[in-house]
Amino acid sequence: MKKVRIGVMGAYRGTSMINYCKIAGNAEVVAICDKWVEGLEKQKEQNVGLDIAYYDNFDDFIKHDMDAVVLANYAHEHAPFAIRAMKLGLHVFSEVLPVQTMKQAVELCEAVEETGMIYAYGENYCYMEGPYEMRKLYKEGKIGNLEYAEAEYIHNGETIWPSITYGDRNHWRNRMYATFYCTHSLGPIIHSTGLRPVSVTGFEGALNARGMRTGRGCGCYGIEMVTLENGAIVKSIHGGLYKNSIWYCMYGDAGRMETAREDAQQGAFGRLYVNADEYPSGYGTGKLENYLPKLTEDADIRRFGHGGSDYWSMYHFVEKIKGNKEADIIDVYEALDMFFPGLLAYRSVLNGGAPVEVPDFRDKSVREKYRNDTACTDPEVAGDQLIPIYSKGNPDIPDSVYEHAKELWRKDFESKTGYTQAAFTQSSTKRKDDGKEKEHGI
Numbered sequence: 001m002k003k004v005r006i007g008v009m010g011a012y013r014g015t016s017m018i019n020y021c022k023i024a025g026n027a028e029v030v031a032i033c034d035k036w037v038e039g040l041e042k043q044k045e046q047n048v049g050l051d052i053a054y055y056d057n058f059d060d061f062i063k064h065d066m067d068a069v070v071l072a073n074y075a076h077e078h079a080p081f082a083i084r085a086m087k088l089g090l091h092v093f094s095e096v097l098p099v100q101t102m103k104q105a106v107e108l109c110e111a112v113e114e115t116g117m118i119y120a121y122g123e124n125y126c127y128m129e130g131p132y133e134m135r136k137l138y139k140e141g142k143i144g145n146l147e148y149a150e151a152e153y154i155h156n157g158e159t160i161w162p163s164i165t166y167g168d169r170n171h172w173r174n175r176m177y178a179t180f181y182c183t184h185s186l187g188p189i190i191h192s193t194g195l196r197p198v199s200v201t202g203f204e205g206a207l208n209a210r211g212m213r214t215g216r217g218c219g220c221y222g223i224e225m226v227t228l229e230n231g232a233i234v235k236s237i238h239g240g241l242y243k244n245s246i247w248y249c250m251y252g253d254a255g256r257m258e259t260a261r262e263d264a265q266q267g268a269f270g271r272l273y274v275n276a277d278e279y280p281s282g283y284g285t286g287k288l289e290n291y292l293p294k295l296t297e298d299a300d301i302r303r304f305g306h307g308g309s310d311y312w313s314m315y316h317f318v319e320k321i322k323g324n325k326e327a328d329i330i331d332v333y334e335a336l337d338m339f340f341p342g343l344l345a346y347r348s349v350l351n352g353g354a355p356v357e358v359p360d361f362r363d364k365s366v367r368e369k370y371r372n373d374t375a376c377t378d379p380e381v382a383g384d385q386l387i388p389i390y391s392k393g394n395p396d397i398p399d400s401v402y403e404h405a406k407e408l409w410r411k412d413f414e415s416k417t418g419y420t421q422a423a424f425t426q427s428s429t430k431r432k433d434d435g436k437e438k439e440h441g442i
């Protein structure tokens with residue numbers, strides 16, 4: 001059977017999608033793009049014998065003969081590339097996050113509708129075994145109608161910060177606001193229940209010593225308190241606290257279920273606890289079920305990153321392209337349902353904690369209000385609607401913090417790859433590249 005031909009943009013995170021194509025029977029990588037020279041060289045070494053073209057710029061890459069692109073570039077720059085790709089007749093798998101501004105969200109929806117191409121949002125945490133089992137149980141009515149949920153994605157991140165920001169003050173990870181990276185926590189609740197958010201109130205953890213040490217200039221965590229269309233409330237928390245945790249809990253009117261927390265391996269890769277007995281007011285444990293949900297016994301698939309979920313998000317995308325009716329992708333509207341609460345929670349923070357309405361972009365008339373809404377922390381995109389990274393004002397972090405991080409990253413990269421020439425080109429701040437898309441520095 002013909003394989004779907006995929007181009008991957010982003011040589012670091014993109015490795016996961018490249019690996020998917022290597023073991024899955026339904027897709028092949030035909031092109032890889034990154035402006036980071038060492039990253040591209042490393043890909044060449046890892047893919048010897050495969051018929052792959054390599055590009056150091058998006059303009060040439062996008063002309064390659066292929067069916068779909070994976071966008072694993074900077075988290076705040078997916079939408080412009082997704083729109084260009086779809087307009088050229090390519091299906092798109094977008095890494096998190098889907099857009100940077102409300103304006104981009106309008107344009108992204110329009111591009112999907114006008115081109116008819118498949119857009120799949122790569123919120124892999126939805127496909128972790130715990131939350132995916134919760135989705136199945138919720139659809140079966142096991143816990144009834146959702147009344148309350150909690151979701152957390154806590155990633156301390158301090159030890160790996162140099163290697164994922166390479167000492168770049170303007171890397172998006174150093175420039176995002178506290179509630180930006182919200183879909184790993186909120187996403188699985190939205191995908192499990194199919195309920196839409198209607199309102200959000202935001203909270204911002206304080207900028208702390210860890211942030212100042214690592215160069216991350218925003219509040220150390222963000223919270224969205226989200227009201228869903230049926231009145232249920234969700235607490236979604238994400239960011240850098242003491243200890244990593246990926247955890248989901250849902251209360252319905254007929255039961256409760258939650259993934260393992262303290263004993264979980266690789267986040268939600270652990271037991272699921274379901275309590276759906278007939279005596280909801282009792283204090284005992286009732287008919288508590290707990291078991292290890294598994295999507296597959298295949299060890300190669302379960303070894304994939306993020307509890308195997310990296311495999312499934314790609315699997316569903318490729319199957320959707322192939323016309324498989326069972327394919328379970330996250331489409332553009334659902335992606336925005338997952339992300340708008342984070343984007344708008346920060347507006348709530350900036351506005352003293354007032355609730356903010358979450359719009360439904362399935363309705364074209366609702367979008368008009370946001371067509372020129374460019375508010376974000378990226379000066380080149382925001383124009384005169386620039387907002388601070390931290391609500392109390394951007395912190396003054398000395399250059400030495402980033403110089404130190406760069407040195408740590410360089411040593412780490414050399415030890416892992418054997419590259420000893422320190423011609424490190426990786427930086428999000430400078431590059432005059434592919435004509436239409438001017439590279440900019442967040």
Ligand SMILES: NC(=O)c1ccc[n+]([C@@H]2O[C@H](COP(=O)([O-])OP(=O)(O)OC[C@H]3O[C@@H](n4cnc5c(N)ncnc54)[C@H](O)[C@@H]3O)[C@@H](O)[C@H]2O)c1
Binds near residue numbers: 011057096097427
């Ligand atoms: N879903 C997950 O579990 C998960 C995990 C890690 C990262 N991510 C996402 O993956 C994406 C990439 O993250 P990352 O960790 O690889 O770090 P990153 O964002 O620093 O890397 C992006 C890569 O894209 C390249 N790039 C950016 N703009 C380019 C352009 N115009 N032309 C050519 N190359 C360009 C950069 O050189 C860099 O190598 C982000 O969106 C991030 O949110 C998701």
